[in-house]
Amino acid sequence: xxxxxxxxxxxxxxxxxxxxxxxxxxxxxxxxxxxxxxxxxxxxxxxxxxxxxxxxxxxxxxxxxxxxxxxxxxxxxxxxxxxxxxxxxxxxxxxxxxxxxxxxxxxxxxxxxxxxxxxxxxxxxxxxxxxxxxxxxxxxxxxxxxxxxxxxxxxxxxxxxxxxxxxxxxxxxxxxxxxxxxxxxxxxxxxxxxxxxxxxxxxxxxxxxxxxxxxxxxxxxxxxxxxxxxxxxxxxxxxxxxxxxxxxxxxxxxxxxxxxxxxxxxxxxxxxxxxxxxxxxxxxxxxxxxxxxxxxxxxxxxxxxxxxxxxxxxxxxxxxxxxxxxxxxxxxxxxxxxxxxxxxxxxxxxxxxxxxxxxxxxxxxxxxxxxxxxxxxxxxxxxxxxxxxxxxxxxxxxxxxxxxxxxxxxxxxxxxxxxxxxxxxxxxxxxxxxxxxxxxxxxxxxxxxxxxxxxxxxxxxxxxxxxxxxxxxxxxxxxxxxxxxxxxxxxxxxxxxxxxxxxxxxxxxxxxxxxxxxxxxxxxxxxxxxxxxxxxxxxxxxxxxxxxxxxxxxxxxxxxxxxxxxxxxxxxxxxxxxxxxxxxxxxxxxxxxxxxxx
RNA sequence: GGGCGCGUGGCUUAGCCUGGAUAGAGCAUCGGGUUCCUAACCCGGCGGUCGGGGGUUCGAAUCCCCCCGCGCCCGCCA
Numbered sequence: 025x026x027x028x029x030x031x032x033x034x035x036x037x038x039x040x041x042x043x044x045x046x047x048x049x050x051x052x053x054x055x056x057x058x059x060x061x062x063x064x065x066x067x068x069x070x071x072x073x074x075x076x077x078x079x080x081x082x083x084x085x086x087x088x089x090x091x092x093x094x095x096x097x098x099x100x101x102x103x104x105x106x107x108x109x110x111x112x113x114x115x116x117x118x119x120x121x122x123x124x125x126x127x128x129x130x131x132x133x134x135x136x137x138x139x140x141x142x143x144x145x146x147x148x149x150x151x152x153x154x155x156x157x158x159x160x161x162x163x164x165x166x167x168x169x170x171x172x173x174x175x176x177x178x179x180x181x182x183x184x185x186x187x188x189x190x191x192x193x194x195x196x197x198x199x200x201x202x203x204x205x206x207x208x209x210x211x212x213x214x215x216x217x218x219x220x221x222x223x224x225x226x227x228x229x230x231x232x233x234x235x236x237x238x239x240x241x242x243x244x245x246x247x248x249x250x251x252x253x254x255x256x257x258x259x260x261x262x263x264x265x266x267x268x269x270x271x272x273x274x275x276x277x278x279x280x281x282x283x284x285x286x287x288x289x290x291x292x293x294x295x296x297x298x299x300x301x302x303x304x305x306x307x308x309x310x311x312x313x314x315x316x317x318x319x320x321x322x323x324x325x326x327x328x329x330x331x332x333x334x335x336x337x338x339x340x341x342x343x344x345x346x347x348x349x350x351x352x353x354x355x356x357x358x359x360x361x362x363x364x365x366x367x368x369x370x371x372x373x374x375x376x377x378x379x380x381x382x383x384x385x386x387x388x389x390x391x392x393x394x395x396x397x398x399x400x401x402x403x404x405x406x407x408x409x410x411x412x413x414x415x416x417x418x419x420x421x422x423x424x425x426x427x428x429x430x431x432x433x434x435x436x437x438x439x440x441x442x443x444x445x446x447x448x449x450x451x452x453x454x455x456x457x458x459x460x461x462x463x464x465x466x467x468x469x470x471x472x473x474x475x476x477x478x479x480x481x482x483x484x485x486x487x488x489x490x491x492x493x494x495x496x497x498x499x500x501x502x503x504x505x506x507x508x509x510x511x512x513x514x515x516x517x518x519x520x521x522x523x524x525x526x527x528x529x530x531x532x533x534x535x536x537x538x539x540x541x542x543x544x545x546x547x548x549x550x551x552x553x554x555x556x557x558x559x560x561x562x563x564x565x566x567x568x569x570x571x572x573x574x575x576x577x578x579x580x581x582x583x584x585x586x587x588x589x590x591x592x593x594x595x596x597x598x599x600x601x602x603x604x605x606x607x608x609x610x611x612x613x614x615x616x617x618x619x620x621x622x
Numbered sequence: 623g624g625g626c627g628c629g630u631g632g633c634u635u636a637g638c639c640u641g642g643a644u645a646g647a648g649c650a651u652c653g654g655g656u657u658c659c660u661a662a663c664c665c666g667g668c669g670g671u672c673g674g675g676g677g678u679u680c681g682a683a684u685c686c687c688c689c690c691g692c693g694c695c696c697g698c699c700a
Contacts, residue, residue, distance in 0.1 A: 068640065075643095083642050085681075095642090095680085120643045165700070205700045308700095337698050348625030349696050358698045365700050392626055393695050417627065417693075426693080451662065471662085482648095483635070486627060488693065495634070499662050501648040502635085509662050517659060560639075568636065571647080578663060587659045622662075 034142035036150045037551040039072065041135045042112050042127060046080065049113070050123075053105035057098075059091050072552070074545035077538070078117075078124035079132065085121050095121030129541055133595075134532035136548040140602040141526055148550045148609040150192040155381030157193050159185045162295070162302075162386075163200040165207045166288040168244020170295070171434030172480070172491060173419040173427030179480050179615070180416055181386040182300040183563040186613045191558035196380070199292075199302045200372065203276070203284050203309050205365070209267035210250050211243060211287065212280045213260070222246065223260075225253050238438070240290030243283065248430060272362050274313055281307075294437050298477045299615040308368055316371040317363050320405070324356045324367070327404040335359040345400040347393070354397055366394065370401045373411060383411045384561065388418065414561050416485035422492060435491065437476075444497050445472030451499060452622065463621075470617035471505050477615050478504035482567040502571055504616045510574035511611060514604035515620045517586055521597050530598035534591060539576070539583040540599060546576045547606045554613070563614075570610045577603050 035041070047066060054061040071081040084102060088095040099118035106116035106123070112131035117124045140147045161181020164174050181197065188195040202208060214222065219233045229249030233242060254261045270276050292302065311317050321338065324330060329341040337359040343352035356367045376383045387395060395413050402410060418426035421433045428434055448471035452464050459467070479496045483489050499505040518524050535544065553569045556562070580603075586596045611618045 081643085085642055089680075122643060124643095202700065207700070333698080335698085339698085346625085347696080350624080351696095355698045360698085362698090364698070369700095389627065389694050391695085391700095394700085396625085415627080420693080448662095455660080455662080487635080488628070490634075492634090495649080498649080501662095503648085503662085505662050506648095509660080513660055513663085520659065562639095564636090568647085575647085579665095581659080582655095582664045585659070589659095622660080 034139055036139075036143065036146075036148075037555075038135045038139040038548040039552065041139070042131065046113065046125065049106060050082070050102075053102050054087070056105050057091060057101055059087050061087065073549070074542070075124075077126060077541075079127045079545065080125040082123045082125075083121060084123060088121070099123050129536040130532045132541060132544050132548075133530070133535040133599075136544045137528075137530055137532070137598055137602050140547060140605055141528060141598075144526065144605060145609070147605060148554055148613070149190045150551065150555065152194070153192040155193065156379070157188050157195040157382035157384060158198060158376050158380040159188070159195055159384045159386065160198045160200055160376070162300075163202070164291070165202050165205065166284045166291065167207045167211055167247050168287065168291075168429070169238070169240040170291055170437040171427055171429055172437055172440055172476075172496075173434065175295070175298075175437050176416055176419060176480050176485075176489065177386050177388060178295050178300050179298070179477055180414060180485055180563055182295075183481060183566070183614055184384065184386070184414065184557075184561055186615065187554055187557045187563065187566060190554050190609075190613055193382070193558060196303045197301075198304045198306050198376075199288075201284065201288060201305050201307050203281060203307055204268070204271050204312070204363075204368070206264060206268055208280070208284055209264045209271070210254070211247065212267055212277055212283050213264045214246050214250050215243060215283055216277065216279060219246075223253060223257075226250055238290045238293065239286045240288075240294070241436075241438070243287045243290070251430075269362070271309055272312065274309075276309070294441070297441055298437075298473050299617070306372065308372075311368050311371045311375070312363060316375060317368050320367055320371045320374065321357050321363070323405040324370075324401065329404060333359065336361070340401065340404050342397075342400050345396070345403070347396055347400065349393070354401065356401065366397055366401060369394075369398055370405070373398065373402065374407065376411075377407065377409050383409070384414060385411045386414045386416070389415055390418075391415075412561065414485060417488040419480075419489045419491045422490065426488075427491060435493075440476055440493075440496060441473055443472075443493075444476050445469050447497055448472040448475070448499070448505075451505075459621075467619060467622050470619055471499065471508060471622065474504035474508060474616040475499060478507070478567060481614060482564055482571075484562070484564050505622075507570050507574045507607070507611060507616055508619045508622060510577045511604060511607045512619045512622045513581065514577065514600050514607065517600050518597065518604060519620075520587055523597055523601065526601070528594075528598035528601045530595040532595075534595040535599060537580075537584055539580040540596075543576045543580045543599065543603060546573045547602055550606055550610060566610065566614050570607075570614055570616070573603070573607060573610060577607070 050066060051061060051063060069082060084098045085095045088098050091098050099121050103116045103118040103123050109115055112127050113125060114128040115126045159181050162178040185195045185197050226246050226249040230245040267277060324340060325338055327340060331339050331341050333339055337355055338357040340354045340356055342354050355364060358364060392415060399410050420426050425433060445468050449468035452467050476496060480489060482502060553566060557566050586600055589596055608618045
């Protein structure tokens with residue numbers, strides 16, 4: 025029996041234990057066949073995903089021509105060169121132009137489990153790297169509560185941060201708070217007077233103000249009506265404009281930032297419920313106050329394509345940047361000398377470049393042109409760096425069109441979460457009568473909120489997500505509860521075995537069942553998946569991995585007994601423990617709450 | 623009109639960057655599984671000309687071009 029002891033020297037990725045000698049042997053085989061292959065080329069071509077009974081696959085077609093042989097023939101020849109097999113290689117088989125390599129089951133089990141037990145909480149995490157990343161996400165205007173459409177940004181951004189950190193990259197999240205625009209000014213304007221003195225048109229839209237209501241809901245209530253009211257009331261518009269000007273000049277109304285903070289706190293409370301928190305809030309006005317915006321304007325005035333408009337506005341002739349604008353001109357300072365969003369955003373990004381090695385912005389597709397404009401202005405002032413953009417598409421609703429508060433097609437995040445939790449509670453009550461009220465509540469909250477988060481995370485950002493209540497609230501199949509259930513099931517086994525923590529002795533020779541081997545292959549894939557997501561920002565890939573892992577655990581669970589097993593009992597318990605550990609890390613990374621029971 | 627994104631079984635989707643083995647999954651549907659470790663589960667069936675056309679290639683869902691459909695953006699708004 026092996027008893028894994030924690031050791032800091034165990035590398036993050038189980039693959040590193042077997043890969044180098046294997047790759048050497050494959051290179052030798054190529055060399056023996058007189059086919060020139062470079063190591064990097066081979067490593068890139070190797071498929072490590074693991075399939076029906078194999079661990080490594082290599083499609084040889086690309087070298088067939090050079091070798092002057094048909095792919096199946098070449099595969100045969102190469103496979104023959106890898107024989108006789110010796111540890112850790114169990115078999116080298118040729119099939120349809122592929123060389124399929126299978127490791128000894130024992131090797132797979134030992135290497136994978138020792139890595140998991142050796143690293144434990146650090147399994148799935150990589151060693152620290154130098155260079156901090158900044159992820160700016162959400163940054164929604166603080167004008168009211170989140171509807172589900174806005175939350176996609178937060179879910180993508182937050183998941184990305186978690187994965188970057190797991191990759192060893194220190195990461196800071198920033199919420200860029202717009203306190204300078206008309207929208208924020210409208211909030212301050214309407215709330216600068218008591219509700220009973222509001223214009224009737226606005227009162228009509230927000231008839232009762234409940235002081236106990238969450239701040240983002242309460243303070244945002246009159247907002248849509250204010251928007252309409254201003255269109256037909258120039259004098260009110262002038263008052264709002266005066267607030268905007270006051271902010272620009274550095275002396276905002278006393279209430280301004282307090283109101284915005286209050287509303288923002290409410291918004292962030294909702295996000296906290298699905299596990300999303302921010303490290304820093306960057307107030308847009310702070311960039312102006314510090315003089316950073318002024319410096320950017322100065323640099324832009326001296327830029328290669330700077331032009332002055334007749335009325336005194338400053339612009340950049342952007343015809344060289346192929347922006348999809350009718351006039352290839354970017355105004356960078358208004359005629360009245362006041363600043364603009366893009367210009368302030370340049371200042372913001374310069375401040376990020378000064379602090380961070382990697383700058384990532386999560387943006388809705390409607391900000392695509394803004395991003396291109398920002399890039400153009402950064403180029404104009406000679407800044408060589410650019411942010412990485414993670415662009416996501418909108419949520420749409422069955423009636424057509426995107427989710428929008430103004431059109432009344434928005435679904436409040438709070439309402440969706442409440443309904444999800446309510447339904448989760450019903451599910452818990454349906455199957456458990458042994459839990460305390462507190463436990464039921466805790467499980468329902470975890471299941472409901474996780475289901476919502478996962479539902480949005482699982483789809484690639486560039487796809488539009490069709491929002492349907494029934495699907496967002498589903499607890500079966502590709503959902504968070506499916507994942508939580510697998511985790512809870514594993515936890516239950518360990519509880520019953522009385523082995524809720526390491527050490528987990530195991531005999532790697534007893535884990536040869538195909539479902540066990542398949543499960544081990546899933547487990548060992550996590551570090552690679554984390555690396556991939558941190559490199560490509562494709563956070564949804566981790567949601568897919570979580571499902572694959574849970575799915576394979578379920579198959580294993582149904583295929584072999586654990587607690588009632590004979591000689592294999594301890595080893596299977598170890599495998600369950602490794603699965604549970606891997607599952608917990610994965611769930612943490614995607615913001616799904618792991619449960620011990622459900 | 624220009625730019626960007628998307629278009630895969632009835633529905634929702636993975637795979638597309640880095641082209642390769644019968645295009646994976648979930649929902650729905652049909653048929654099985656619980657005296658046995660949590661059935662929010664598992665096993666099996668049905669269902670796909672990967673929007674259309676052309677090209678590159680030994681090989682295209684994947685790369686290139688054209689077209690069609692849908693979404694978004696094209697403000698001295700943010």
